[in-house]
Amino acid sequence: MSKKALSILLRTRMRRPNDHSKLSPSSVMKPTAIDQMQLDGRKLREQGNEFVSGGLGVSKREMGSVLESMRAAITMKKTEFPDSVLDEFSEGYLFLSHEDRMNLLLVLAKEYDCDRASVRDLMKQYLGIELPAGDKAQTNGPEEDVRLSAFYRTEKNLRQALKPAYELLFEQLNTHRGGLKFLTILRADILSILREENIASLRALDTDLKEKLITWLSPAALELHQLTWDDSASLLEKIVACEALHPISSLVDLKRRLGVGRRCFGYFHPAIPGEPLIFIEVALLRKVAETIQEVLWDEPPIPEHEATCALFYSISSTQPGLAGINLGKFLIKRVVTLLRRDMPHISTFATLSPIPGFMQWLLSKLASQSKLAEAEGMPYSSKENTSLTFQENILEPEEENALLELSIDGRNGMEKMLNLISNADEWASSDEFLAVLKTPLMRLCARYLLQEKKRGKALDSVANFHLQNGAMVERINWMADKSEKGLAQSGGIMVNYVYRLESIEDYAQSYFTSGTIQASADVHRYVQLNKHSSSNE
């Protein structure tokens, strides 16, 4: 790919993020439909909640004809040859305005679920049948077997009747070229509607579609490829568009991430060719980096043979329509295997990860606890006993004292801290504030990572991802990501998770069975301190 072509591409992205009409990603099968899909997928991602109409100067399709092809696709027999009908529907859909897409999805959710009258009839029939006694034992003879066959048939019919009609459409699309990609666009639209308004029937449809997508996107079917500067512009364009954690700022930046001392691997599904579903960026370093600045801006890179550490510094998924579906299973393990084969001198496999839920958790904890503390302090408050149970000063005494000395609004340490850290521009650029905040933020971050759980698993999504892959929490790094996002989400802190080859399986297993989070002594120390002081309260 010529440097000029890619720089045009990057400029397009940087200057006019919502207009890709000048780009035409190549496609062998169906240029129009797939181009459109790709454009839409990207646009949806970039515009967040916004729908995108077909555009491209083509007039919008009639809603009626798209509805008609949808109906035809659903009522068609299975295992037959409905390619043209499915093409018509999916192409038609992509040219609908966003209002029409929403209306169509609501029709699908409400009118094409299950035939409840026949469900009720079958249920009454089923309840009238005696439970087969021979079911748990060996069959007792031909008559019994005939009776059992009839029973299983009724059960199967019931299952069939309860299956929403739209599942047929999803199944047809899954077998269709480009259909899986189309389904991810459909789901992105659905999620976008549901963020605006919680519609029960559409929620039920989404649950159904998500379940289907999970079984269709089996991690065992995903293929790992290294992405390099020799890949096509259309592929690299997607990397640029989808790197959400540490945005790619320039042509030089992109080339750097694919060049010497760096690796980029993508997980591809054969039914969605030409774009990875998820990709991971790796830096080859002399030691585990503490800050993202070192990784993104170190120059020149070290000679690769001197590297002893492979640092995973970014994992991005590319399909908003696959939200909530874990595609990363095996990814780390396979990349580690690959890197070790090619570079036996690398002995440490670590990440440099954000803690995306930390500040949100901390802010809400500070808000609720400072209110409880205030209520306790007021003599005539109507405080109840129950509130006391949940009350806790999440600050250590010396942290509280240091905070109280600051000239910030707030009637106690927690309220002061809340007010202070709510404005990242202010605290992160002041040495005085940083000095006061470092101790409590680092300690509470360790607590958040090691002790805050939801259904027995780490509350933080990135922590949960790496822990279930068999990693341990090795180190937390102060002011490791000073970007706006890094400060707002992770309080500027980053964490190194480490994968030790000899313990990956054991750690994954014990996290899976008992929720055990493995951590280094250094990280544990922050929390032990906290425990000690809690027992004094």
Add this chain to the structure above:
Amino acid sequence: MSKKALSILLRTRMRRPNDHSKLSPSSVMKPTAIDQMQLDGRKLREQGNEFVSGGLGVSKREMGSVLESMRAAITMKKTEFPDSVLDEFSEGYLFLSHEDRMNLLLVLAKEYDCDRASVRDLMKQYLGIELPAGDKAQTNGPEEDVRLSAFYRTEKNLRQALKPAYELLFEQLNTHRGGLKFLTILRADILSILREENIASLRALDTDLKEKLITWLSPAALELHQLTWDDSASLLEKIVACEALHPISSLVDLKRRLGVGRRCFGYFHPAIPGEPLIFIEVALLRKVAETIQEVLWDEPPIPEHEATCALFYSISSTQPGLAGINLGKFLIKRVVTLLRRDMPHISTFATLSPIPGFMQWLLSKLASQSKLAEAEGMPYSSKENTSLTFQENILEPEEENALLELSIDGRNGMEKMLNLISNADEWASSDEFLAVLKTPLMRLCARYLLQEKKRGKALDSVANFHLQNGAMVERINWMADKSEKGLAQSGGIMVNYVYRLESIEDYAQSYFTSGTIQASADVHRYVQLNKHSSSNE
């Protein structure tokens, strides 16, 4: 691959088809488990209905521990990391004796289907709920939406309760490395049991597993690769083992099928690496071949640039556990596209296909009709009127006369023909018999192909395959396959289906919607003759 290595491989296959212990197909991930799977898949295929125990000198696993790991895998939570449990189960299973496999599958089918007590409870609950009125219209407000949510939840719970527990095991295995391959082995075992004995619960399990496999093996996810002499021995070994239509007899034969003037393409699924699920063999020729002998034994091949015809002469599937699942969708279309791109001088795409159901159909037709004819001829028979309705002399008068002149047992032409063609050794090596049989066999073959249907589709499975792919019946060829199998199944006749690029879509569509079978004037002529004489009866 060295010639010597492959000749050892071929010798192994030809001399000791049931002992592959000397071969060790390579495998990166899990040598023991996957080797075993591959061996088993092949052995199952070769031995037909026979189960294969683990063998390889390793002692058999305890049934109890395999059952235990199966139970653990089923009761595990979803989306977690049960890799070790699944490994234990699948490896353990492969080392079970065939009796133990059967017992385990019966336990799975009978004890791990659905919890019928909770299904009944949920049904009673469901029947007590009023059908949501707002379901077909826009939602009417937040209260209505809450009520609807509760309704959809109940419906989902019911679906969940009706889902057999073994589906969870299948789903877990599908996400697991090597799991999809393992499931095909499991299904091959199930089919093998069901051929011996029809057990209702196991039949229900098979229906469920088949449905799952269909959605997991989406044709959109299959990848087409050309197989050549440069492919690995382990891959080519599978081609040798699975070519069932025209068995590969020697090293020279295999090399010939991958060499100049020939092509071999395989459809691969990313979760089953290293072996095609289905493969197709192509010969590049000057004209559409009439006999398989020309294709397999013509020497030397013509220069490829002189070819004007690509002849598909064999399609084989490799997984007995995927029986009944159509993997060929798109295959022909994609191979045609590929060939046309590389060789624009090729203008005809045709097959040389067997008619595998022809003789079976003909023998049963002759048996029933000659009985009816005999009954009619007897003055005091208790024949009913109904039998007359179905009665038909399927022979033309001149065919009948020619047959009656032969010194073969039989009271009428049909009975003589039945007795004659029941013994292929006899009629196919006699010029006299061949001369008499040619006219009726060719005519009845055309009738079988064009007019005999089941549920509106061609009765013959190979005909149905090509017709639904958009082909037409171009020509039938007398004594085109004189192999034992060719004579026994197809009466020695082969058929050329032709794919005309400009009409593939239309033909597929009209076959799909109305069952229309497109055929050349030549083939139609056989049947028109038949119609004409029928009207005289």
